[in-house]
Amino acid sequence: MHVRVRPFLAGAAAATAALAAAGSDGAEALAAPATPTGTRTPATLPEGIAIPAGARPLAPTLVLAGLGAAALPDTRTLLTVTGNPATVWRAFAGSVAKAFPAERIDPDRLIGCANDADDGFACTIALDRREPGTKDRLTVVARIATLPDDVTGRYVIEVTTDRDGRAGTAETYGTGGGPTSTAAAFPAVKQTRRATKAGDPIAPGRVDDRYRVLHGSTLVSVWGPGSLTGGFDALLKVRPGTTVVAVGSAYARQSRQDKGGTLVYRARRGATRVTRWVPPAGAGGYSPEIVAVDAPGTTQDFVYYSLAED
Numbered sequence: 001m002h003v004r005v006r007p008f009l010a011g012a013a014a015a016t017a018a019l020a021a022a023g024s025d026g027a028e029a030l031a032a033p034a035t036p037t038g039t040r041t042p043a044t045l046p047e048g049i050a051i052p053a054g055a056r057p058l059a060p061t062l063v064l065a066g067l068g069a070a071a072l073p074d075t076r077t078l079l080t081v082t083g084n085p086a087t088v089w090r091a092f093a094g095s096v097a098k099a100f101p102a103e104r105i106d107p108d109r110l111i112g113c114a115n116d117a118d119d120g121f122a123c124t125i126a127l128d129r130r131e132p133g134t135k136d137r138l139t140v141v142a143r144i145a146t147l148p149d150d151v152t153g154r155y156v157i158e159v160t161t162d163r164d165g166r167a168g169t170a171e172t173y174g175t176g177g178g179p180t181s182t183a184a185a186f187p188a189v190k191q192t193r194r195a196t197k198a199g200d201p202i203a204p205g206r207v208d209d210r211y212r213v214l215h216g217s218t219l220v221s222v223w224g225p226g227s228l229t230g231g232f233d234a235l236l237k238v239r240p241g242t243t244v245v246a247v248g249s250a251y252a253r254q255s256r257q258d259k260g261g262t263l264v265y266r267a268r269r270g271a272t273r274v275t276r277w278v279p280p281a282g283a284g285g286y287s288p289e290i291v292a293v294d295a296p297g298t299t300q301d302f303v304y305y306s307l308a309e310d
Helices: 007-022 085-099 244-255
Strands: 029-031 038-040 055-057 061-063 075-081 114-116 120-130 137-146 156-162 217-224 231-238 263-269 272-278 286-294 302-309
Touching: 075 217, 085 120, 085 137, 085 156, 137 217, 156 217, 217 302, 231 244, 231 286, 244 272, 244 286, 244 302
Parallel strands: 029 263
Antiparallel strands: 038 061, 055 075, 061 075, 075 156, 114 120, 120 137, 137 156, 217 231, 231 302, 263 272, 272 286, 286 302
């Protein structure tokens, strides 16, 4: 089965429903996660999928399990492509094929590539399988893309994994037609933006300028389109010496769409602390989510900022 999933954004709707149940007095509602969460530096990706030559992690793998929404995937990894994107994608697809041999994936012909005027060029692999002897389902979604608003000047691969099928609603692509993953199918990246500074818009071509880079952080990548109808997914790095949770909370305030309380979830994995904010969404507007990763004693402090148009 070849499907496309937007797993991270599915969590916003579920959490917003929970917000209504929690009340809307403007106070932060704290929900205790059931399991720890955090980051780990990947030598390989979850489920043994290899990081291909010509790609490197933008940040450690983010473990999202236990952060308050059943629709969140278990893990998310972002890779920047430093080599030839077609060669890297074929190698990556070959590794995925080993994890899903029944799908008979041909790395030289991948379904689901598209070149959109707003979202740029992207190819997606999304597969799931029932785990033998269990009721669990493993879902792996990988997407290589370049967005006009990105600042990396490179293709970025997003990989999410989920072990119990909580990754949202799948949309079937089918198995016929579509371009192949050859060099000709991967257009050159058009670097339209320079490195940003505090106060600069995060994604000026996608949303209005109220969503800006805040002091204490730098924009690493605008790696995703937010949702099928608009918004953005961005990765920001928190500067050393800055309080990570304060930066994340400031982005949560920036992204509020309406009155009411903000859901806050906290979890730990070892010394790493992860906080997820779900500010109130606006009817017909955007659904925001912020995840801040605080890894004391390292330089691996990040904020994941997603704004999905409803």
